Structure formats: C-alpha cells, structure tokens
Amino acid sequence: MSITSISGLLSNYSRLSDSSPSDEKDPHLHMRPDIEAGTTTQKNDERKTWRFVDGRTVSDAIIGLSDGMTVPFALTAGLSALGDTKVVVFGGMAELIAGAISMGLGGYLGAKSEEESYKATLRETQDQMVTDPASVTTTISDIFEPYDLPSELVSQLTTHLSSSPMLPSFLMNFHHTLPEPSDSRAVICALTIALGYFIGGFVPLVPYFFVGPTDAFLALRWSIATMVVALFLFGYGKTCFVSGWTGRRNVRKGLVGGLQMVLVGGVAAGSAMGLVKGFQVLAQRSDDGKHE
Template sequence: MPTGDSAAYSMLPPTSARSSVGDIERMTTSSSDDAASSQITLQSYSSSSRKSRIDPRIISDAIIGLSDGLTVPFALTAGLSALGNTHVVIYGGLAELIAGSISMGLGGFLGAKSEAESYSATQLQTRKKIIADQAGVEEDVKSILDDVGLPDDLGEQVTRCLIDGSEERLTKFLMRFEHSAPEPPSNRALVCALTIAMGYFVGGFIPLLPYFFVSGDDVKQGLLWSACVMVVTLFTFGYVKTAAVHGSSDLHLVWKGIRGGVEMTVVGSLAAGAAMGLVVLFSGESDSV
C-alpha cells in the first residue's frame, strides 16, 4: 500500500482524468466569459437600438407639419402669383410661413399639454379606484388577462401578484393595458411644437425658393419653376410617407407608395389651383369695378 508522497499521488486522478477536469474547467470558464461577453454585447446592442430608434410621435408631428407646409403655402404663393409681382409673392409667402409656423407650433404645444393633462387625470382616477374599489380592480385585471388568453391558474397567479404588489406597478399595468395610455415624456409639448413648426416652415419654404431667382416682373417663370419643384416634392413626400407606414419590401408595397405619392400630388395641385383661381377671380372683379 503506498505511503507518503506515493500515497498522496495515488489519491489523485489519472493524468487523462486530470486533463479532462482541466478541460472542463477551462470550457466552463470560457463559456462563462463568452456568456458575459454576449450579455454585454446584447445590452450594448439593445441600448444603441433604443438610442437610434425615433419616437413615432415625432415622425407623426413631422408629417403633420410637412403635409400642411407643402400644401397651404404652395397654394398661397400660387394664388399670389396671379398678381404679377414676384416681391408680393415672396413677402406674402414669408409672412404666411412665419405666422403659420407659430400657429401650428402653438397648436401642437397645446395639444401635447392636453394629452399630458388627460394622462395625469386618468392616472389619478386609476389610483383612487385602486384604493376605493379593490374588488373591482381585481375584476379589471382578470378581464385584461382573459383577453390575453392566459390559462386560469397562471392568470390567477398574475392577478394576485399585481393586486398584492405595489400600487405603482398596478397603476402602470392598468394605464398601459386598460386605458391604453402610455406615459408622455416630460418634454413632449416642446418637442411637438418645435417639430410641427419646423416641418411647416421647411415644407412651405420650398415653393418660395424659385421666386428668389427670377426678376421682379417675371412671376410666371417663378410660378412655373415653383410648380415643377412642388410636383416633385409632393410626390416624393407622399411616397416616403406611405413607404414609412407600409414599407417597400415588395412590388405591391412599391406601387402603394407610388399611389400615395400621386394622391399627395393631386391634393396639393388642386389646392394650389383653387387658390390661384380665386385670386384671379377676385382681381378680375376688382379691376372691373
């Protein structure tokens, strides 16, 4: 029977076994490192994805501002061009742009403030209901979970977890799934106002650009260039807006985007034609008088 160092050595696993244990330890360590690295990578990707994602409400505000800016000022400048003076078109167009941008921005600001006030009022009512009518709140939670299609036992567990948990968590759950009211950001009103106002100004400034490059009495040339620019702009905006909503991954969606561009072009052209016709009509009547 081995003794001393020989005995101690004999108690160790064989060389191949020790190698296998070492390999497993190295694999475990490597796997842990890889898992940690993967987790960090996923967290970084998720963080960067959240940072790069644009708020859909900002896109909606930009569309509102651009769509109004591409039609109303274009119709105004087209109508003013019937007066035959480029300076009148430029000054009138700039005045309308400034006033319209301020008006649209204020409208967006007040609308966003109303949205925030409505959310706060609904949240307050929900908290009062949680305190005063816990049985009714429990039925509301069960109804929401039933609509989701959870099994009865799992739905009961989730219900008990929400009812017995914190009031803040239950309030967020009811606001999100019962009232479908996501909490608006604190700077929502300011961002909404600036986005709509800038969209309106940028969209409305496009039909004015050609008039800066023609002489004062060559208003027809300015109108022609303005109309050409606006037809292209309206079609592009209509196509991009439709593609942003439905996508453009196949031919069917591409045709849908083209149809959206054509519709936007027709609407803008009709608005401009109506404005120009009214100005011509009124100016003709004033001359006859």
Template sequence: MTPRSIRQTFLLGENNRSSKQMDSNITMAAFGGISDESISDAGQSHTTQVDLEDQRLSRRFSKQRMPSDSSEDHTSTAFKINRRTISDAILGLSDGLTVPFALSAGLSSLGTTKIVILGGLAELVAGAISMGLGGFLGARSELESYNFTLRNTKLQIEKYPAQTSALVYDIFHAYDLSPSTITSMEKKLQSSPEQLLAFLMDFHHKESFPTLGRAYKTAATLAISYFLGGLIPLIPYFIVARTEVMTALWWSIGVMGITLLVFGYSKTCIVVGWSGWKNVLAGTKGGLQMLLVGAAAAGAAIGLVRAIEQGGIYV
C-alpha cells in the same frame, strides 16, 4: 394496486406539482418576483411539463411593463420619441408643402414677385407659429388627460378593490390563462399598489406617460418642418426678376410637382416599407395623392384671386 401503478401515480403527482410550480415561477418572474435563473433550473429538470404558451405570455407582460431606469427601457423610450418626431415632421411638411404653395400661386396673379415673397414669408411665419402652438397645446392636453386617468385609477384601487380585481381578471382572462395562474398574478399585483397602478395604466387604459419635454419637441418639430416645407415653393421667386412672376410660378409648379411626388412616396413607404412591388405601388399612389392635393389647392387659390380681380374687388 400494483407497485408499477403506484409508481406511475406518484410520478404523475410530482410532475403536476412541478408544472404548477413552474407556472407560478413564470408568473412571478413576469412582474419581478423571482429571477430568470430559477425558471431555468426548474425547466431543466422538468422541461416537458412547462407550458410554453404561459412562457410566451409572461414574456409579453414583462416587455409591456412601465419604463424603469434600465438601459433597455431607455432605448425603448427613445425609439418611441423618435417615431413621434418623424410623425410630427411628416405632418408639418404635409401642410408646409401645400398651403404656402397654394398661396404663392394665388399671389402670382397680382403680377410681381415682391408681393409673392412678402405674402409667402408672412404666411410661413404665421403658419409655423400656429402649427407649433397647436402641437404644444395638443401634447399638453395628452399630459393632462394622462394625469386625470392616473388620479381616477388610484381612487379606484383605493375605494373599489373588488372592481379593480375584476378588471385584472378580465385582462388576464383574454390570454386564456388558468384560474389558478390568474389568482397568483392578481395577488402579486394586489400586494403592490404602485405595481397594480402601472399595470392598469399599461394594459387597461393603454396609456404611456407623456413628458412635458415631448410638448416642446413636438412644437419645435411641427414649426420647423412647416417652415422648411413652405420655403421650397418660394425659392424660384427669389431667383427670377421681379417682373417675371409667371416664369417663377411655372418653376415653382415644376419644383413642387417633383417635391410632392417624392414626399408622398417617401411618407407612404416609411409606414408600409420600401421593398416589394406592393409597397412600391402604395408609395406611388401616396405620391400621386399628395400631388393631386397640392394641385387642387394651388388651382383653387389661383382661381379665387383671378375671380376677385376680374370682379373689381380688391382687399
């Protein structure tokens, strides 16, 4: 073997060792094993040997870790709570804009605004309480489900380590990591049961911790949004004279037609986006769908009341 070939063999071995060390550093950094400065120093000396795909996957794992006390994690948690609040508000408004409108339209057939106002307000209060309690119980169920999954996962880690290792391997294998990298990451997780538990809850069960405060916030958001949405179709009945119930009905239909269109459009665009003709088209379809649902509900209520009235059946 010539000196040149010996030198090439030596350099190749050094580069392979550096690449493996770099891969290990990235793996450990994803779970807090070493600092980012160590990765940066190693990368400056052997940049061409770094596996960019492993770096990307490591960053992904690092971003999806359980929330800590850092400001970045608090910001992410706050964003999730706000997004959930928006979803709850949309749900409450959807029901609030539809059900009370249908009820008020049906009661208008009885001939006086007093009946519409009293019946509408009674339904608003009862519906808001029902929506709030339903949201609270649903959020409490999420918390109970999370705690149940957490207990089972703890038991699995303690009594079935082989099965737990297989789960960890399957999770990392989906990202096309090398066996040596997976082994290194698995050993790192196995050394800390709490870290392993958080990892399995995040990546295997894909569940985030639902706080009890979320249940109260969900209940309040659903109840308030339902009440505010249902109050809109009743406004004309407060303004016109008691005997001009049909005038109030037509005003209510006009107001709700515009409201349902705007709400349906906005609800859709919040999800798909506001710019671009495709998003505008999707928003328009959402507005028309919301309008059709409200019209169908109101028409059914009016038809039912008139059918009962003509049949001589009074409740």
C-alpha cells in the same frame, strides 16, 4: 402560456417614472429559460437600435410637412396671379412665419392636453386602487380574459399584480392603453411641427428669389415643377415609411401615395389661383364701371 411568458410580455410596456420596483417580488417572474432570455435580449437590442426613431416625432413632422407643402404653396400660387414677385415673397414669408407659429402652438397645446389627460387618468386609477380594490381586481382579470389563459394562471397573476407597486403602470398600459408622455413631449412636438411647416412651405418660395420683380409667372412655373417633385417624394416617403421600402407591393403603394399627394397639392394650388384670379377680374370690372 406560462407565467414566465406573461412576464416577458409585460416587460415590453413602459413603467411609470414615479414608481419604484418592490424589493420583494415573486421569484417565478424572473425565472426564464436560456433560450427565452436570449430571444428577449435580441428583441431588446433591436428595439434599442430603432429607439432613435420616435413614432410620435415622425407623425408630427409629417403633419407639419404636409400642411407646409400645400397651404403656403397654394397661397404663393394664388398670389402669382397678381404678377408681382415682391407680393408673392412678402406674402409667402408672412404666411410661413405666422403658420409655423400657429401650428407650433397648436402642437404644444395638444401635447399639454394629452399630458394633463394622462395625469388625470392616473390619479383616478390610483384613487380607485385605494377606494375600490375589488373593481381593480376584476379589471385585471378582464384584461387577461381575451387571451384564453388557464384560470389558475389568471388567478396567480391577479393576486400578484393586486399587491404589486407596478399596478398603476400595468393598468395605464393595458387597461387605459395610455403611454406615459415624456416631460419634453410638448416642446418637441411644437418645434417639430413648426419646423416641418416652415421647411415644407419654404420650398415653393425658392424660385421667386431668383427672378425679376415682374417675373412671378416664370417663378410660378419653376415653383410648380419643384413642388410636384417635392410632393411626390414626400408622399412616396411617407407611405413607404409606414408600409415598408422594399417589395413590389410597397413600391406600388409608395407610387400611389406620391400621386395622391401631388393631386392634393394641385387641387389646393388650382383653387387658390382660381379664387385670386376671380377676385382680380371682379376688381377690374369694378374699376371699369367707375370709369364709365
């Protein structure tokens, strides 16, 4: 592996926003064959094509939708045991709003904590570069050690990176393995989780808007049918998004993921309905005891 290949590998990692490239750099780091340059350009074009798909945003959406499709559904299914449609709708909407706000705030605080942790680690790394440069040099060598590179190449890379303004970025990416969070990460995380939770939880409530005030059980049947389909599609899509959409193996994984999602939602809804029904029976026995 040549130094040009190593430079191509390092170029795949993000740079710190507050770092500026040096005017004087090793010219060898910019010398690449035409074939390698063409391959790198093609890979960069592919990354640009998929840049709109943010893995973290997708993960946040999955978290919001997953909770929204189970918790509110279980609540509305449990409240349906009371037989009053208005109670189900009002209780479901209250839970949706409160749950979305709570989930959004949790996502916001979590992203802020991640940002603060990154900044603290960056400050420690920068302080270490000033107070203990020898340990930083050792750390650089340790990073390249698992790749079985020639000692001369490792020495050259270590020497270059030790005096490079991009050293903090290199250490954050390769030593601490912490990507730099964007400034809008916390807000996007909060909105994505909250919106996903609300959308996922609103689906089981839809049938209750189209039935009479005492037809909660009828709406429950439609809600169950709707949620079975929604949970299966969500589980299938979530699994195939990770493993792939084509191929018999990926389709089988998607089917298993969809069935697992339906099972989880069914257990949650059944447990909620059982608890509400149990409380209702206890309340009726208590009333009967008072009348006696």
